[in-house]
Amino acid sequence: MTLCIPFLMFQGQAQEAIDHYLSVFPDAELLEIVHHPEGTEIYDPTPSSEDSTEPDDLDEAEEDELSEVEVQLDLGEESEEDFAADDLTAENVDEEADDAVVDAEEPSEVHHAVAAAPETHHTDLQLAEEDDPDEVVDVPVPLVATAQLKIGGQVLMIQDSLVKHQFSFTPSVSIAVVVDSTEEFNQIVNSLAPGGEFLMEPGDYDFATNFAWIKDRFDMSWQVNQPLAQPEPTATAEAPVWG
Incomplete structure (x- = not known):
């Protein structure tokens, strides 16, 4: 085993x-x-929002669309009736016909604007791709x-x-790292901290010369510990010579 x-x-x-x-x-x-x-x-087993849509919701949406169409049709019928009753007189028809002739003789700025050739605009990204066709494309990490x-x-x-999964790492289980020096402690803590958070700030505690509890940027938690009474490494000294 x-x-x-x-x-x-x-x-x-x-x-x-x-x-x-x-x-x-x-x-x-x-x-x-x-x-x-x-x-x-x-693979993500969580159903998407489209798959979770119930048939009843679809029926209600269709009913709302049909209601909107009916309202638009009713408004259209009312507007035609109002026009027939109020505006469709012999004088109005003659005046509108004359106005139409005048409008047809005058050039339309709107038509000229539409007929003009559209300009082609390139974004900075498009220009960069054209200038550098060998641009490196990010490859997915295996x-x-x-x-x-x-x-x-x-x-x-x-x-x-x-x-x-819907869960990640939890601080209830963490990896303990015991170091031999303050220099090693600082190097590890300062490297794990960016993008993460401290669950216990670095410092000297009753149980350690230096200690820090860190959740790194991957949500993995580390307890970095420099034990009490841990001597700092010093230069090797020669043993005394006894006569």
């Missing part, structure tokens, strides 16, 4: 996390990594099937889940 603790399951960010942790921890070593075939995607990352003598198993 093999007991592997901890096991970190990411959702599409495993490769990014591995690269990050290799730069954070001075002694980190990637023992093994296997990627899923190119084109593998993470999904990790399995990986073993060794930090401080402890092997972390890491992979990407191929099914999207």
